[in-house]
Amino acid sequence: MSNFQYIALDAKGEQTTGTVQAGSEADAVAQLRTQGLYPTQVVEEGKGKLAAGKKAAKGKRKVKAKAKTGGRVKPKTLMIFTRQLATLIDSGLPLLRGLTVLAKQEPNPVLKGTINSLADSVQGGSTFSESLAQHPRIFNKLYVNMVKAGELGGVLEIVLTRLAEYQEKAHKLKNKIVSAMVYPVIVMFIAVAILTFLMLFIVPKFKDMFNEMGNAQLPTISKVVFNFSEWMLARALIVPNAVWILVGAAAVWFLAQTWGKTKGGRRGIDTFKLKMPLFGDIQRKSAIARFSRTLGTLVTSGVPILQALNITRETAGNVIISEAIGKVHEAVKEGESIVQPLSASGVFPAMVISMVDVGEETGQLPEMLLKIADVYDDEVDNAVTALTSILEPIMIVFLALVVGSIVFALFLPLIKIIQTMQGN
Numbered sequence: 001m002s003n004f005q006y007i008a009l010d011a012k013g014e015q016t017t018g019t020v021q022a023g024s025e026a027d028a029v030a031q032l033r034t035q036g037l038y039p040t041q042v043v044e045e046g047k048g049k050l051a052a053g054k055k056a057a058k059g060k061r062k063v064k065a066k067a068k069t070g071g072r073v074k075p076k077t078l079m080i081f082t083r084q085l086a087t088l089i090d091s092g093l094p095l096l097r098g099l100t101v102l103a104k105q106e107p108n109p110v111l112k113g114t115i116n117s118l119a120d121s122v123q124g125g126s127t128f129s130e131s132l133a134q135h136p137r138i139f140n141k142l143y144v145n146m147v148k149a150g151e152l153g154g155v156l157e158i159v160l161t162r163l164a165e166y167q168e169k170a171h172k173l174k175n176k177i178v179s180a181m182v183y184p185v186i187v188m189f190i191a192v193a194i195l196t197f198l199m200l201f202i203v204p205k206f207k208d209m210f211n212e213m214g215n216a217q218l219p220t221i222s223k224v225v226f227n228f229s230e231w232m233l234a235r236a237l238i239v240p241n242a243v244w245i246l247v248g249a250a251a252v253w254f255l256a257q258t259w260g261k262t263k264g265g266r267r268g269i270d271t272f273k274l275k276m277p278l279f280g281d282i283q284r285k286s287a288i289a290r291f292s293r294t295l296g297t298l299v300t301s302g303v304p305i306l307q308a309l310n311i312t313r314e315t316a317g318n319v320i321i322s323e324a325i326g327k328v329h330e331a332v333k334e335g336e337s338i339v340q341p342l343s344a345s346g347v348f349p350a351m352v353i354s355m356v357d358v359g360e361e362t363g364q365l366p367e368m369l370l371k372i373a374d375v376y377d378d379e380v381d382n383a384v385t386a387l388t389s390i391l392e393p394i395m396i397v398f399l400a401l402v403v404g405s406i407v408f409a410l411f412l413p414l415i416k417i418i419q420t421m422q423g424n
Contacts, residue, residue, distance in 0.1 A: 003045045004028040008037035019045070072137050073111045075174075079167040081111060086160035095156070096122050114138055127151055141311050142294060149302035159301045166297050169373075173286055173380060180282060180384040187395040191402055196232070198406050203229040206410045218413050225409035270319040274347070278391075282383050287321045288352060289376035296369030305332060320347055 001021045006028065008016055016037065022028035028042050081102060088098035096119055103115040114135050121131035129148035132139040143163065150159030207226050210218065218226070259265035273283045294315055298308035306329060313325040324345035328338045339357045342348045352372055359368030 005043050005045060006032060006037075007041040008032055073108055073114075075167060075171050077108050077111055078138065079164060079171060081106070081115070082160055082167060083164035086157055086164055089160065090157040095128060111138070128156070140315060142298065142315050145303050145307065145311055146298060146301045149298075153302045155302075162297055162301055166293060169293065169377060170290065173289060173377060176381060176384045177282060177286055180387050181279065183388060184391050184395060187391075187399065191395075191399050194399070195402055195406075198403070199229045199232045203406070203410065204233060206414075210413055213417065217416075219409070219416075221405065222409045222413050225406055267319045270321075273318065274320060278387060282380060282387065283318075284347070285376050285380045285383060287316070287318050288348060289373050289380060291316060291321060291325065292352075292369045292376065293373035296366045296373060299366040300370070320345075324348070 001023060003019050004022055004025065005019050006017065008018075020028050020031050022031055025042050025044065032042075084102055085098055088101060089095060093101070099115055099119040099122065103112055103119060106112040106115060117135070118128070118131045121134065122128060127148075129144050129151055132144045132147055146159050146163055147156065150156040153159075203225060207229065260269050274280055274287070276283065291312060295308055295312045298311060299305060303311070309325060309329040309332065313322045313329065316322045316325060324342065324347050327341035327345065331341045332338055337357075337360060339353055339360065342356060343353050355368050355372055356365065359365035362368075
């Protein structure tokens with residue numbers, strides 16, 4: 001039997017060293033694996049040193065440090081990384097090994113450099129949550145605190161799975177809302193483009209033709225269309241390249257962005273979002289779903305309720321919702337129920353308040369919050385589907401009316417001229 005020195009990683013990915021007695025290097029590795037350790041170096045005493053391996057590891061860290069770690073990554077990319085890491089850890093792979101595997105296959109250069117940086121930090125003795133906190137542009141407070149709770153409870157793989165599910169549902173909800181808003185914008189853009197083309201290029205030719213024919217008796221709708229065409233043509237001649245129009249639009253956008261960054265401006269915009277016709281109901285339901293899912297996921301993962309409320313307030317995405325959550329935080333801090341401030345905010349429907357009340361009374365608040373989130377995810381899905389089904393025919397009819405009115409205005413005088421000529 002000989003003594004073998006080793007460097008190994010435990011289940012949390014932390015490095016440990018020691019000595020083990022075995023008949024051979026293979027037996028030493030087998031013993032370490034039965035103890036739940038994953039050896040990175042095993043050397044027989046008197047035949048080598050472990051210091052060389054440490055130097056090599058330091059060298060690797062220097063190379064990795066050069067990788068790109070700044071910037072942001074897309075939510076979908078982060079969601080895939082979280083799901084893959086949760087799967088690897090749940091399969092029994094140590095955290096450090098899982099990070100190394102994901103770094104090798106990650107195509108995104110920013111996330112690849114960040115994962116390498118995380119691996120170096122974990123190998124250096126930091127916890128995973130501390131390593132994540134060093135990259136706030138990629139991993140927000142929700143992510144970091146959930147991982148921290150998972151580390152403290154020894155259920156990191158479960159927390160990462162919940163995080164991945166949260167990100168997937170949040171991404172799906174966002175896509176539904178965007179798709180509902182994009183459709184009418186595209187149709188309106190097409191309608192404006194068609195209207196502009198007809199008014200600048202087609203209508204003037206018809207007007208010149210009628211003037212040459214000397215027929216001054218034009219229908220009212222034709223006069224309106226011809227006058228509007230003259231007005232648009234005059235503006236187009238004043239700004240031939242539309243440079244000033246673009247400059248004006250950019251100026252309006254810049255002023256709106258600047259105003260939106262102020263406290264009053266942000267509040268005004270967020271209030272309008274919740275009360276906006278057609279889309280306001282969807283915005284409200286999505287905000288409630290996000291609040292419920294975030295708070296429920298945090299509390300279920302072991303994050304203290306006050307800390308969870310703070311994180312939920314910061315990630316609410318709407319000032320009105322954030323203020324309501326702030327009042328809930330103050331009430332809980334004073335030992336009161338969260339139902340009263342939720343009801344007083346005027347943002348949350350009676351059904352949500354009733355379900356939260358039942359959750360508090362039965363001691364199942366996290367589960368009830370997640371049920372609320374599921375209900376409102378379905379509500380948003382149904383609202384988006386209904387809105388799209390309503391908007392499609394409305395937009396088609398609107399586009400047909402615009403084009404049809406112009407065509408009618410152009411051909412009505414022509415029909416009258418033909419009828420007059422036939423009568424003569």
